[in-house]
Amino acid sequence: MSLETFFQHLSNGLALGSLYALIAIGYTMVYGILRLINFAHGDIFMISTYIVFYGVTMFLMPWWVAFVVAILLTGIFGILVERVAYRPLRDSPRISVMISAIGASFLIENLAIVIFGGRPKAFPIPDYFNQVAHFNTISIPFANFFIPIVTLTSLVILLFIVNKTKTGMAMRAVSKDYEAARLMGINVDNIISITFGIGSMLAAIGGILWGIKYPNLIPLLGIMPGLKAFIAAVIGGIGDIKGAVIGGFLLGMSEIMIIAFLPSLTGYRDAFAFILLIAILLFKPSGLMGQNVTEKV
Amino acid sequence: MIKITDLHVYYGGIHAIKGISLEVPKGKIVSLIGANGAGKSTTLRAIMKLEKPKEGTISYRDQDITFEKTQKLVKNGLVLVPEGRRVFTNLTVEENLILGAYARKDSDEVHKDLEWVYELFPRLKERRKQKAGTMSGGEQQMLAVGRALMSKPEVLLMDEPSLGLAPLIVKDIFNIIRKINSLGVTILLIEQNAKVALEISDYGYVMETGNIVLEGKGKDLLEDENVKKAYLGA
Numbered sequence A: 001m002s003l004e005t006f007f008q009h010l011s012n013g014l015a016l017g018s019l020y021a022l023i024a025i026g027y028t029m030v031y032g033i034l035r036l037i038n039f040a041h042g043d044i045f046m047i048s049t050y051i052v053f054y055g056v057t058m059f060l061m062p063w064w065v066a067f068v069v070a071i072l073l074t075g076i077f078g079i080l081v082e083r084v085a086y087r088p089l090r091d092s093p094r095i096s097v098m099i100s101a102i103g104a105s106f107l108i109e110n111l112a113i114v115i116f117g118g119r120p121k122a123f124p125i126p127d128y129f130n131q132v133a134h135f136n137t138i139s140i141p142f143a144n145f146f147i148p149i150v151t152l153t154s155l156v157i158l159l160f161i162v163n164k165t166k167t168g169m170a171m172r173a174v175s176k177d178y179e180a181a182r183l184m185g186i187n188v189d190n191i192i193s194i195t196f197g198i199g200s201m202l203a204a205i206g207g208i209l210w211g212i213k214y215p216n217l218i219p220l221l222g223i224m225p226g227l228k229a230f231i232a233a234v235i236g237g238i239g240d241i242k243g244a245v246i247g248g249f250l251l252g253m254s255e256i257m258i259i260a261f262l263p264s265l266t267g268y269r270d271a272f273a274f275i276l277l278i279a280i281l282l283f284k285p286s287g288l289m290g291q292n293v294t295e296k297v
Numbered sequence B: 001m002i003k004i005t006d007l008h009v010y011y012g013g014i015h016a017i018k019g020i021s022l023e024v025p026k027g028k029i030v031s032l033i034g035a036n037g038a039g040k041s042t043t044l045r046a047i048m049k050l051e052k053p054k055e056g057t058i059s060y061r062d063q064d065i066t067f068e069k070t071q072k073l074v075k076n077g078l079v080l081v082p083e084g085r086r087v088f089t090n091l092t093v094e095e096n097l098i099l100g101a102y103a104r105k106d107s108d109e110v111h112k113d114l115e116w117v118y119e120l121f122p123r124l125k126e127r128r129k130q131k132a133g134t135m136s137g138g139e140q141q142m143l144a145v146g147r148a149l150m151s152k153p154e155v156l157l158m159d160e161p162s163l164g165l166a167p168l169i170v171k172d173i174f175n176i177i178r179k180i181n182s183l184g185v186t187i188l189l190i191e192q193n194a195k196v197a198l199e200i201s202d203y204g205y206v207m208e209t210g211n212i213v214l215e216g217k218g219k220d221l222l223e224d225e226n227v228k229k230a231y232l233g234a
C-alpha cells in the first residue's frame, strides 16, 4: 500500500471513528444515569438526518439553519422518548424498561417508514462539504477534516458541562445515587431529561455529519451505526464518556484499516465489530476505561 | 416546626410505622431512639418523602407537606443527613459540599458557608480535591454532615450521624450539633448512642416496632427505669 492511500484510509478511519464516538456518547450518558441501554438511540440519530432533509427540501431552510434546527428538534425528540417510554417505568424492573426501549426503537423505525417512506432520499449536502483537499498526490474529502474537528469541539464542550458546571455535577450525582441527589434538592427527572437532551443533540450532530459522508437516507439507517456505537461504548467501558470516545475511534479506525489491509475481508466488515464486542465481553467486561464496580441494584 | 400526626408507613405488606405522632418545636433538639428496626429511619424518610405515607399528616412550618416533593422541602430548609452517609463517592469532597448548596440561590453566602464547614471539619479541607470515595468511613460521615450544613437547613434531620466514628470524633460531632442548634437550627436526631443523644436533647421519643412507646424531656428519659434498662445499658 502506498503512503497516499494509507493517509486516505487514516482520514476515513478518523471520520468514521468520530461518528461512532458522537453516537456512543449518548449511549454511555444514558447508561450512566439510568443503567439502561437506550435502544432507540440509533433511531433518534436517524431522525436528525430526516429533519435536515425536510428542513432543506420542504421548508427551504439554508443548510446551516436546517442543521441547527435538526440538533434542537432531535434533542427535544430524545427528551420525549424518555418521557413516554422510560419515565413511566422508573420504578419497574429493569427488564420492563429494556423491553420498552426495544419497543420504542421499533415504533420509531416503523413510523419513519410510514411517514418518510421507504424509498431512499438524498441528504442535501452543501457544496462546501463536497470539496476535496489535495496534498501532492493525496486527495482527502473536506468532510474528513470537518468531522473530527466538530467531534472534538463537541466533546470539549460536553466535558466542560459535565465536569465544570452545576448541572454536570448534578448529572454525576444522579448517576451515583438518585435518592441522595434528591436530598440535595436536585430534580432528578429534570436532570435525566437534560441527559437525554444532550445525548440526542450529540447524536444529531453525528447524524448530520453522517449524512454529509453517507448521503443515502433510509428509515433504518440508524440501526447499524447505532449498534456499532453501542459496541464502541461497551469497548470503552459503558458509563464513561472518554471511554465511549476512545471506543468509537478504535472501532472506526480498525474497521477501515481491516478493509484497507485485508480487502478480502470487506464482506466481514460489520461482523468485525461484533467479534470485537464478544472479545471485550470475554476478556474485559468492564471495558477499557471501566472500573470493576459492582452493579447498582 | 415539624408536626407528625397519626403517621402510617408500609413497605409493601410490612407495616413499618403504625400511627405515630410527634412534634419538633422550633429551635429545639429532639431525639428519636429505639432498637434496630423500630422504624426510626423510616420516620425521617417519610418526612422527606423518600417513602410515601399511607395515612396521617406531616406538617412543616404549619404547612401540610404530607405530599410535598423532596426537592421542594430541601429548598425550604428541611434537610436530611441520611443513614449510611450516602456521599457521592465519584465526586470530590468539595463538589459534594457544593452540591449540598444546590438548591440555594445566594452564591456569596455559599462561599462563606463552605469556609465555615472547612473550619468545622479541617479534615475535609485537607482532602477537598480528593474523590469522596477514597476517604475513610468517618471522614465520609463528616462530609455527609458538612454537606447537609451547606444546604442551610432550618430543620436538620440526622440519621445516626455518629455511626462509625471514633469516640473523640463523636464528641466533636455532638459539639457541632449543639453549635448549629445554638445558631437557630432545629434538630431531629436519631442515635444509637441514646445516652449522649438524650443529654443534648430537649425532648426525646422512644420507638418500638413502629410505635412510639415513651416520650419526655431528655433529662427525664435519662432517669426513666425502662429506658435505662433497654437503651442505656444500666
Ligand SMILES: Nc1ncnc2c1ncn2[C@@H]1O[C@H](COP(=O)(O)OP(=O)(O)OP(=O)(O)O)[C@@H](O)[C@H]1O
Binding pocket: B011, B014, B016, B034, B035, B036, B037, B038, B039, B040, B041, B042, B043, B083
Ligand atoms: N426498603 C424496605 N423494604 C422492606 N422493609 C423495610 C425497608 N426498609 C425498612 N424496612 C423495615 O421497616 C422496619 C423499620 O426499619 P427502619 O430502617 O426504619 O428501622 P430503624 O429504626 O432505622 O433501625 P436501625 O436502628 O437499625 O437503623 C424494619 O422492620 C425494616 O425491616
Ligand SMILES: [Mg+2]
Binding pocket: B040, B041, B042, B083, B159
Ligand atoms: Mg435506621
